Amino acid sequence: MEKDLSQKPYALILAGGSGTRLWPLSREEMPKQFLALCGDEKTLLQRTALRLIAVTDSERLRVVSSGKWKALVSHQLLSIGMRGDFIIEESEGRNTAPAIALGMAQLLLSGASPDDTVLVCPSDHMIMDEENFRQAVRVAIGAANDGNLVTFGIKPTKADTGFGYIKTSHNTTPWLVAEEFVEKPDLATAKNYVESGDYYWNGGIFCFRLSDMISAFETHFPEGASIFGAEREHIGSHFLSAPKQSIDYAVMEKARNIACVPLDAGWSDVGSWDSVYENSPKDKKNNASTGDIFLSGGGDNLIIGSDRLICGVDLDSMIIVDTPDALFISPKGSSQKLRDVVKALSDAGRDEVTESPMSARPWGTYRVLSKGDRQKIKKIEVVPGKRLSLQYHVHRSEHWIVVKGVARVTICDHGENTQGKEIFVHEGESVFVPKGKLHRLENPGKIPLEIIEVQIGEYVGEDDIERVDDDFRRTS
């Protein structure tokens, strides 16, 4: 008997964004959606996925993201139990309208019906009150099935000039009519909006029937509508031909059938360290802290530690964010200046803005423990059953020491048959990979493989790597 999923929506998580507003925790290579914030042990992406799985089935969930985040998305969602082919890959970032259209087109190709509803959520926002969110989703699905394009209106908690607003009016329905989308207002206008009670923040969460959104694209954004009904192999080129526009600008601001479902559920875009502080659990002194923190005197601080002890005396209203390679300290209220600081660091060519101490790869993760002129030390974790590509380095030798699990290591010369060149390396043992030798690392076991890699050489940059396939053809 066919499983009846007809009342359950599909869900698209938009996870292609990048940004460094929470530097040094967020990096160009580690955007906000992949971070665990505000005392949560789950990342914003994981929490978003879990929130959506609670209103639909995990097999109806897709993540639209860039190829460069594929390993991170996969790593984080596999670890909360998601399975299957849930990533829809954008070949480049083209703003939300093309991203949503790409996701919709892929859903249709994989069996969704035009009558199915779709929930669209950003991957990097917080919602504290999950029950209120689920209640709002139920209302939104009703509104969508009534032919509306639904936007969730975040109940404003203050006159914030950083958000767009939605002007609403009441109707006989359980949802509101969205009268108008308004751009980021000045402070006086924002105050009026909040006092009126008719205005909501535009939080980028949407719900609609596929057929209704396709019609809206055809009417208001026809340049982006050609992707619907395209054959699978042409989806990519249709995506690339769509103008880079937001779904708000391309469709929502122009369509007439827009409903607004109020959402009063502790929403935050966690777009600054001040906002992370506001949304974090606090101790009796109003300190929000994670890590190995010892405080004496003072209060109202946000302190995020990494692997070292942080000792603060008489600190008041400070933001302290420690990472293995960069430390940020600022009074609260100044964290908005971070943008300029990060730009200055980026202009100075600082690695700390782009590279992340923790990196995800299709085979697992690695963390840089120590860097020097002639050496680099990494902790590498390889997922059971995964392996790194066959590769060699011109400038460095590598020493692999197994901390946990078992490694299958292939070391051979160029042109040599790799078969029979495999050795097993167990806990506490090590293996030496000389400069220039082809080598491959693999976890043949059932538990994660942890190794310490010590690179020694006259150059230890990440770009000294040549990957080859088993026929010794270069693959990069």
Add this chain to the structure above:
Amino acid sequence: MEKDLSQKPYALILAGGSGTRLWPLSREEMPKQFLALCGDEKTLLQRTALRLIAVTDSERLRVVSSGKWKALVSHQLLSIGMRGDFIIEESEGRNTAPAIALGMAQLLLSGASPDDTVLVCPSDHMIMDEENFRQAVRVAIGAANDGNLVTFGIKPTKADTGFGYIKTSHNTTPWLVAEEFVEKPDLATAKNYVESGDYYWNGGIFCFRLSDMISAFETHFPEGASIFGAEREHIGSHFLSAPKQSIDYAVMEKARNIACVPLDAGWSDVGSWDSVYENSPKDKKNNASTGDIFLSGGGDNLIIGSDRLICGVDLDSMIIVDTPDALFISPKGSSQKLRDVVKALSDAGRDEVTESPMSARPWGTYRVLSKGDRQKIKKIEVVPGKRLSLQYHVHRSEHWIVVKGVARVTICDHGENTQGKEIFVHEGESVFVPKGKLHRLENPGKIPLEIIEVQIGEYVGEDDIERVDDDFRRTS
């Protein structure tokens, strides 16, 4: 022809002190005298030695210190060019009177004449104006040769209640008469002292003829005087039998022939982070910073970095001290509370109060790069010609990877002849030391040997070590 050193004084540096007032830079295992502070590339001990070498000859310089600092003292003073047997070892800390007597007794045994003058200096103070110091030393030697016990009086820069004061009166001599030593006064008294112009801080720098100080000991501190004239092998027991008293209390406050030579030379005891700030060079925004620091807005900060980027926005009058395993942050003016905080951390058994990320040993130094439950990674530097003891570990295997230089490594079984079990390990190569195997590391070369050591095991504490001699007898 005999070298005429008759007019040059001997010098005793007192370097046995410990303390954590500059935590986390100073640790129980790394007291202040071994730190480079206030933008100086030399440590306080090195700077003290260089200052004294400028007024005498380095072969007349001795350092009185505890056995536990012997490797650090040796390492730091060899690196500024000192040679020979300059360390006089205290078997335990017994305050300054026994320490000075021990130094004097050793000088007499190594050929000093009772008519020779001796300069005594703490190892952990700063003196900015070296020329004024040298000028004061010239006056002090004159006063000593006139039969006085000379104390240097630090010209007070403020009504500080943390120092003892010396009341002086003028004489026809180029030096002053010390009328009275007074204990740490209250603030009102300190203000009166400073305004009067007759009072000086007692900075613990002394100058005297050996014969005069021996007489003073015999008269005022006879329990500590038995060491003079004792045979070499009995020096240690005489030292241990002397009461634990300061030279001020034991002798200076009681003797009548005390001269005071004013010292107006930018002296500081650098006894707090505020004091380090005051004595550090500053930029246009009055920030004193060392390390990889990026500041935007604010000013008047003391920021001491280690190996990571520190980025501060709108920081005002803050103290930030970063080390590999501990970070301290406080507003200026609160740094005196550090004592209580360090005590609390110590009571909680925190390693960060006792252990230092950098440790010195007779054979060189090591630095902990990374610690985990099952692994510890160190960077080890072995001085040319030095070797570590033959040893083994019960719980861990060790992997040595040579970054620079060449290592001679012995690995053998218990009871086995070590000869012929040596291998040479060159740059980029590694060697594996299994659990339980006897091993020894040696630098046979002419340049420092740098290695990365990766320890893997179920226990990686420093105390899992058994040292043996070449006949396989345990030596520890």
